Amino acid sequence: MLPSLYTVAKERELYVSRRISAIDIGSNAIRMMIADIHEQAPYLHIVKKYRAAVRLGHDVFTQGVITPASLEIAKATFQRYALTNRELGVTKCRAVATSASREAKNQKEFVDLIYKTSGIKIEVIDGTEEGRLIHLAVRKELDLDNKKSMLIDIGGGSVEVTFSQGPKMIATKSFPMGTVRILENLAKRNLTENHMNIIMGEFIGALGEHIYKNCDHDPVDFAIGTGGNLECLGQLKGELLKKSPQTFLTLAELTEIIDRLRSLKVKDRIEKLHLRPDRADVIVPAAMLVQTIMRQAETEKILIPNVGLRDGLIWSML
Incomplete structure (x- = not known):
């Protein structure tokens, strides 16, 4: 006997997932991870990881600002990430910036530039929030x-x-x-x-x-x-x-x-x-x-x- 439409719908519901991405703007690199989140279980399946060697810390820790050259590289990186998100069907993206961006005197210029050219909004987080997010990842794994x-x-x-x-x-x-x-x-x-x-x-x-x-x-x-x-x-x-x-x-x-x-x-x-x-x-x-x-x-x-x-x-x- 064939399963009812209700049964099929409920079974499909168990496998409903959302494709989302996370971007970590660090002092040594800008990294993005795309994952499928299965909310009913819940568990995540990593689709792809990306890394761009943009060393913002070199600028900030020596000059106090993100230089124009690094801003251009970061802009191109985020435009590429935004395009990848669209191509892979990402429905939500969260991007956070840590130490170098926290200290950059032109932090607002950096955040505004990335939002204007890629549509990705950057949150500059403090060390406590950084620690909390890392702890969240660890306790999901161990x-x-x-x-x-x-x-x-x-x-x-x-x-x-x-x-x-x-x-x-x-x-x-x-x-x-x-x-x-x-x-x-x-x-x-x-x-x-x-x-x-x-x-x-x-x-x-x-x-x-x-x-x-x-x-x-x-x-x-x-x-x-x-x-x-x-x-x-x-x-x-x-x-x-x-x-x-x-x-x-x-x-x-x-x-x-x-x-x-x-x-x-x-x-x-x-x-x-x-x-x-x-x-x-x-x-x-x-x-x-x-x-x-x-x-x-x-x-x-x-x-x-x-x-x-x-x-x-x-x-x-x-």
């Missing part, structure tokens, strides 16, 4: 029940350190010590990668206070790392150490990866490890930031769930 965890998001302009008791976020703080900012700080002082500890030492007091306040009497069970640099470090575990899986790192493994990377020039990281140029120069600062935070929190393991701000943005649109 089972955090009955565990205390520390989330570390390494960006180009800032680092967000968030504490979670079970699935509940209990504290988050943003620190202006991202990878691009560190590189620009080194260049400004005519220092090299070997002097990284000098730069990081300037932030260690505030960072240590945040960690001490949230895990001294109640230590974390593990850390969770998000962002492209963490995902790259997971891949380097296989590439450099010949170990698996790539979904977590021990502190000892991370330290060994740092030693191996520091023995290679940026050019060699590109040629021998096949890292993108805009990853090869920031990967050591990123790894050392993670190492410092893990040591401060006295935790030996960091999970790498391969989700981040864009995933949190997608979930936030449900």
Whole structure:
């Protein structure tokens, strides 16, 4: 017997989805992810990811503004993303800008230009909202029940350190010590990668206070790392150490990866490890930031769930 029209309709209803996109305007790149959200379950299916190497942080952290050249590149990137959204049937897009855009003196010019030329509205969010969205992505991916965890998001302009008791976020703080900012700080002082500890030492007091306040009497069970640099470090575990899986790192493994990377020039990281140029120069600062935070929190393991701000943005649109 054929199913009734009502039954067919109800079955189809279970698979109704919306195609939406999320754009993360960071200090090192502008990334977009398109996903189908199945609201009844709910779950998301990633359709496509895009990345444009637009280093807004270089401008802002050295000159205080997004330069005309970068504005043009960003404009072209958003026009391309808007066209992609239309071609792939995206019904809703949310775009957020973080550290570099927060500090840019011509922030309004940037936001207005992108809206006028692409129709995409940019929200400039603070570090707390950034931490909340990343936490949302992580708790959708990992089972955090009955565990205390520390989330570390390494960006180009800032680092967000968030504490979670079970699935509940209990504290988050943003620190202006991202990878691009560190590189620009080194260049400004005519220092090299070997002097990284000098730069990081300037932030260690505030960072240590945040960690001490949230895990001294109640230590974390593990850390969770998000962002492209963490995902790259997971891949380097296989590439450099010949170990698996790539979904977590021990502190000892991370330290060994740092030693191996520091023995290679940026050019060699590109040629021998096949890292993108805009990853090869920031990967050591990123790894050392993670190492410092893990040591401060006295935790030996960091999970790498391969989700981040864009995933949190997608979930936030449900």
